[in-house]
Amino acid sequence: MTHNVAILGASGYTGAELVRLIAEHPNMTIAALSADRKAGQSMAEVFPHLRHMDLPDLCKIEEIDFSQIDLCFCALPHKTSQQVILGLPRDLKIVDLSADFRLRDPAAYKAWYGNDHAALEIQQEAVYGLTEFYRDDIRGARLVAGTGCNAATGQFALRPLIAAGLIDLDQIILDLKCAVSGAGRSLKENLLHAELSEGYNAYAIGGTHRHLGEFDQEFSAIAGRPVQVQFTPHLMPANRGILATAYVQGDPGRIYDALAGAYLKEPFLQVLPFGEAPSTHHVRGSNFCHIGVTADRIEGRAIVIAALDNLTKGSSGQALQNANLMLGEEETAGLMMAPLFP
Amino acid sequence: MTHNVAILGASGYTGAELVRLIAEHPNMTIAALSADRKAGQSMAEVFPHLRHMDLPDLCKIEEIDFSQIDLCFCALPHKTSQQVILGLPRDLKIVDLSADFRLRDPAAYKAWYGNDHAALEIQQEAVYGLTEFYRDDIRGARLVAGTGCNAATGQFALRPLIAAGLIDLDQIILDLKCAVSGAGRSLKENLLHAELSEGYNAYAIGGTHRHLGEFDQEFSAIAGRPVQVQFTPHLMPANRGILATAYVQGDPGRIYDALAGAYLKEPFLQVLPFGEAPSTHHVRGSNFCHIGVTADRIEGRAIVIAALDNLTKGSSGQALQNANLMLGEEETAGLMMAPLFP
Amino acid sequence: MTHNVAILGASGYTGAELVRLIAEHPNMTIAALSADRKAGQSMAEVFPHLRHMDLPDLCKIEEIDFSQIDLCFCALPHKTSQQVILGLPRDLKIVDLSADFRLRDPAAYKAWYGNDHAALEIQQEAVYGLTEFYRDDIRGARLVAGTGCNAATGQFALRPLIAAGLIDLDQIILDLKCAVSGAGRSLKENLLHAELSEGYNAYAIGGTHRHLGEFDQEFSAIAGRPVQVQFTPHLMPANRGILATAYVQGDPGRIYDALAGAYLKEPFLQVLPFGEAPSTHHVRGSNFCHIGVTADRIEGRAIVIAALDNLTKGSSGQALQNANLMLGEEETAGLMMAPLFP
Amino acid sequence: MTHNVAILGASGYTGAELVRLIAEHPNMTIAALSADRKAGQSMAEVFPHLRHMDLPDLCKIEEIDFSQIDLCFCALPHKTSQQVILGLPRDLKIVDLSADFRLRDPAAYKAWYGNDHAALEIQQEAVYGLTEFYRDDIRGARLVAGTGCNAATGQFALRPLIAAGLIDLDQIILDLKCAVSGAGRSLKENLLHAELSEGYNAYAIGGTHRHLGEFDQEFSAIAGRPVQVQFTPHLMPANRGILATAYVQGDPGRIYDALAGAYLKEPFLQVLPFGEAPSTHHVRGSNFCHIGVTADRIEGRAIVIAALDNLTKGSSGQALQNANLMLGEEETAGLMMAPLFP
Numbered sequence A, B, C, D: 001m002t003h004n005v006a007i008l009g010a011s012g013y014t015g016a017e018l019v020r021l022i023a024e025h026p027n028m029t030i031a032a033l034s035a036d037r038k039a040g041q042s043m044a045e046v047f048p049h050l051r052h053m054d055l056p057d058l059c060k061i062e063e064i065d066f067s068q069i070d071l072c073f074c075a076l077p078h079k080t081s082q083q084v085i086l087g088l089p090r091d092l093k094i095v096d097l098s099a100d101f102r103l104r105d106p107a108a109y110k111a112w113y114g115n116d117h118a119a120l121e122i123q124q125e126a127v128y129g130l131t132e133f134y135r136d137d138i139r140g141a142r143l144v145a146g147t148g149c150n151a152a153t154g155q156f157a158l159r160p161l162i163a164a165g166l167i168d169l170d171q172i173i174l175d176l177k178c179a180v181s182g183a184g185r186s187l188k189e190n191l192l193h194a195e196l197s198e199g200y201n202a203y204a205i206g207g208t209h210r211h212l213g214e215f216d217q218e219f220s221a222i223a224g225r226p227v228q229v230q231f232t233p234h235l236m237p238a239n240r241g242i243l244a245t246a247y248v249q250g251d252p253g254r255i256y257d258a259l260a261g262a263y264l265k266e267p268f269l270q271v272l273p274f275g276e277a278p279s280t281h282h283v284r285g286s287n288f289c290h291i292g293v294t295a296d297r298i299e300g301r302a303i304v305i306a307a308l309d310n311l312t313k314g315s316s317g318q319a320l321q322n323a324n325l326m327l328g329e330e331e332t333a334g335l336m337m338a339p340l341f342p
Helices: A015-023 A080-086 A106-113 A120-125 A133-137 A149-163 A211-223 A252-262 A312-326 B013-022 B078-084 B106-113 B122-124 B131-139 B149-163 B211-223 B252-262 B311-326 C014-020 C080-086 C106-113 C120-125 C131-139 C149-163 C210-224 C252-262 C312-326 D013-022 D080-086 D106-113 D120-125 D133-142 D148-165 D211-223 D251-264 D312-326
Strands: A003-008 A026-033 A069-074 A094-096 A143-145 A174-178 A230-235 A242-249 A267-270 A290-294 A299-307 B005-007 B028-034 B071-074 B094-095 B143-145 B173-178 B230-235 B243-250 B267-270 B289-295 B303-308 C001-007 C028-034 C071-074 C093-096 C143-145 C171-177 C232-236 C242-247 C269-271 C289-295 C300-310 D003-008 D030-032 D071-074 D092-098 D141-144 D172-179 D229-234 D242-249 D269-271 D289-295 D302-308
Touching: A003 A015, A003 A267, A003 C143, A015 A312, A015 C143, A069 A080, A069 A312, A080 A094, A080 C131, A080 C171, A094 A133, A094 A312, A106 A120, A106 C120, A120 C232, A133 A149, A143 A312, A149 A174, A149 A211, A149 A230, A149 A252, A149 A290, A149 A299, A149 A312, A174 D172, A211 A230, A230 C232, A230 D242, A242 D172, A242 D229, A252 A267, A252 A290, A267 B005, A290 A312, A290 B149, A290 C080, A299 A312, A312 B028, B013 B028, B013 B311, B071 B078, B071 B311, B078 B094, B078 B122, B094 B311, B106 B122, B106 B211, B122 C149, B131 B149, B131 B311, B149 B173, B149 B230, B149 B243, B149 B252, B149 B289, B149 B303, B149 B311, B173 C171, B173 C242, B211 B230, B230 C242, B230 C300, B230 D229, B243 C171, B243 C232, B252 B267, B252 B289, B252 B303, B303 B311, B303 C232, C001 C014, C014 C028, C014 C312, C071 C080, C071 C312, C080 C093, C093 C312, C106 C120, C106 C210, C131 C312, C149 C210, C149 C232, C149 C242, C149 C252, C149 C289, C149 C300, C149 C312, C171 C300, C210 D242, C252 C269, C252 C289, C252 C300, C300 C312, D003 D013, D003 D080, D013 D030, D013 D312, D071 D080, D071 D312, D080 D092, D080 D120, D106 D120, D106 D211, D133 D148, D133 D229, D133 D312, D148 D172, D148 D211, D148 D229, D148 D289, D148 D312, D211 D229, D251 D269, D251 D289, D302 D312
Parallel strands: A003 A026, A003 A069, A069 A094, A094 A143, A174 A230, A267 A290, B005 B028, B005 B071, B071 B094, B094 B143, B173 B230, B267 B289, C001 C028, C001 C071, C071 C093, C093 C143, C171 C232, C269 C289, D003 D030, D003 D071, D071 D092, D092 D141, D172 D229, D269 D289
Antiparallel strands: A174 A242, A242 A299, A290 A299, B173 B243, B243 B303, B289 B303, C171 C242, C242 C300, C289 C300, D172 D242, D242 D302, D289 D302
């Protein structure tokens, strides 16, 4: 049986990535694509790399007959998403890729995003979409909140260590390097090729990046007490890929065992042999996350590094993985393609 | 029924690309991978991006039991390939990705490659592997010679025009831009990131590039008289992609119609609306070739531009497309994945 | 004696490049920098790479006391430039980097730019700023029109050949590759890193690029009869550099001699040994132009390739070279720095 | 008076960078260039971007008449350098860019480099070449050991803080991002464009990078007790630039004041306003180092980030700065050029 899906906000990178992935899915059909400002255009006009596909034209959301839709991906901007979802049928399965439903505490939402949430009652039913850790909840969920791409990467590196009480919770430093597609298709000066290529810099330094809201929520919940990590993202001259370098204090061998054990049966989370370094080169375009652990020369210190593709495992691949669970499909359907290298 | 295939020379980029593509094929199993100097290593050691796959370890060619192999891809260097194939069973189906069997005339081979051919009798049975133009021959072939990646791109732009007598055969100029993976995984100074990125240059200027042997052979055969094009390749700071800009003299409208007509039913050759420009961005990682035609302001002149991914449609994708025909599979099997963008 | 100069439109790339170059000039002081929308900001805010310099803050044009200015660089957008220059003192020496004063024929200007020229009488006194060919006129000029960066590159490759009657004027093809800074600091989707890096494409195909107005004007004037070249620019994933590949019909040896002879004493135009290929890598950040000539395998055909940095020799370096002449300075002052490699 | 200098090992990136910089120096002449394996070639053959310069051909070291040389730059590989310097006149002023004379303790040298030092008595007279901190010693030195490029960047971020006792010495984490030219012009697979571009990874994880020898030596000397930092370098897809992100525990305001105070009069060390982020984009090709300090949301934590060009301030620029001091020249001579942006 084929499931009909809609993608709202299909003119952005995560929308295009969803189309690319769903094209490989055995049981999913793209029944509607919306992009308000580009309604009426064909997908080939907006994304010429998809011109070989037989896709519905872009439309306005109100033109979609949701009674024919089994699941809806929302790839809309933050704040827009909550308003749109408020207007959708209350029994429609939704995977939201925005930040709007990630934080369970309305006060935390307001603190990080600056506004009151417009759809609080819906927010209550949202399940946090980090598949490997919320699998059962996601299976039964109506609304799944895709995680931040940085937040996913950092959590893959750290959750099992916090859960097992293996590291000093007050000394976690997460130095993260993110490729430019994480910033979306927006026209900003610092995203121009001439400004971005051939150099790199940190941004949102000092604990101001919004994905910290997710780290705080999740790590504190696991630990059973408030946990704050130090998190500094850097913008890299590359299109895809997040590398999270986590500096932790604990026994490197036990840290490795905890990660290797936790992810032993995970199809997408690959723990490398002890001491090996993951690279974003080796996950590009795929749903895999590579994780490496190394002991530092200073006793009781370890470096845990996680690499994934921000557009795939970091957002659209995760979204499809969650949709598979919600629709009773094989979790890996459409997602096992190998990375593109070089 | 699953076909067992072997890949000889699996430690190069075309070898890795074959593995990536075959992984998506419904009826093909990788039964053996050879790489003489890296025999004994796992594929994950040589290409960490393939670490999630269950693949045979790299071995020496002589360790392969070819009686269990339905088809063999040879991704070996030029000259090595002819010697190896000489030693393989004479009834083994082979797709060769090297230059060794592309030129039918031994004198032409010697002129372009500088040595006598070591496997002349096998050369006689080889079919030139430009799928869309040799489809029927390929179906029945035992040995198919994959084309040069530049040669394929230029031919997609020009063959129908030469065949239809639409352009001046003495005034064809092919200015081609090729990404660096076309040069393989070889350790050359000019392929270092520090030497190559952020700049570009022509090479093999003046008609010395070996792919001209293929252009001469094919275009002359179509035209029924000697045809020589002017061909200048340029090395681009990108990993994948060939853009061939062909300057031709003839009626732009008829030129467009000839190309659009010739490729109307081709799944991989996409002719863009008249006047639109193809881009290598829009074919990356895919088996598609985008072709555009524009009229110049000078009457009777047209520009025909073709874009493809050198590792996919230009070599490994083409190889799989040919293997599909040779094995009685759907020609497009394992090859319809969308390009990776961005 | 130090000359006081002003730069109007200092917040763009050519403005910043002028500042970088003038900083090395022994006898030039930057007395004023304008940028209407960023007036009041420091240059360090707009271009942090200049933060070590002691520069005037950005101001509005009307705040500049032009009686204290010896020469004014206008790095303003097209159309804006002619209006601004109309309002400047009529005896102020000006080097304009826009397209507004390049075309001598008002009809040609209107044909290429789509509007009537707003400052026709000033246009008449403008000298075309291709230094090596208009040196004497520039020395005595009040207003010099900087050339298009593509136009400069193509002319360096072709002018001596047309002047000497060495090539077929009806068979000139110019396939040009330009880096992204040529498009300026404008917020366009195709200039984003995610859209531009790792791929390339032609644009303004078919003879629609405005720099053709300059080629037509200059080549026709040299030849004494109308000359139209075929010109196709391509956008490259690099920040600086133009490579012009010119396909011409004529004797390669005589072509080489004509170029080598013409540029023998030129400090910035370097003709490479016959058969060598120039590269944009080797001129980055410098005022040099490298030129190479190769014979094609087809008799009577040659390929002439010119490489320069679009922001330096293609615009701001040329502008400073012209300013030096206008101010009685050494032509090379501030311009002899070596390229940056890698 | 002009000083005659020689550059040994001129065929590498630091050699070429020295030539580029010295070309702008008012009082320095390049009298000899050596490159053993390329002896007899012109510099233009090895580095075409220098073809406009009038330079001596590459020669063997033994062909140089050192009696005519006022100062010698050694840009040779590690281990080779100490052997060569052992054979040079004992009164020749030398700036060595290799690692051979950086570590004062022979045991530390052996521990990090794996071999006994071959020129111990010369090592004793070497002065560590971090100009801003060893200025007086360098002025009188005969042999100056250029620092590691990573080591310089980290020290600019941290030395004043350690000296002032402002940070917890046991909790210093240095996450460093380095461009590829830091690895030199060596033919290694991971330095190929196809392997390096569009991705990034850590290397020498866990405290195994040799520049740690310098950090240990210098930080311990300043602190008066052993100090070990955690240091993880990452390889970036860019040609030039190091960004060092230092995580320290101490009062952010006092940390900022200490850095701003220490570097107030330093021409090349630019401390940005509190909270601003430096970028490698803004120092490319220059001798400047930009330093930024931000307070973390966690009290008592600060992030100190330093950015410089590894080939300029990180090696050849530093070398020239030291040579200026040794020769009684203005320290900034030949080094004040603005960065190249974009």
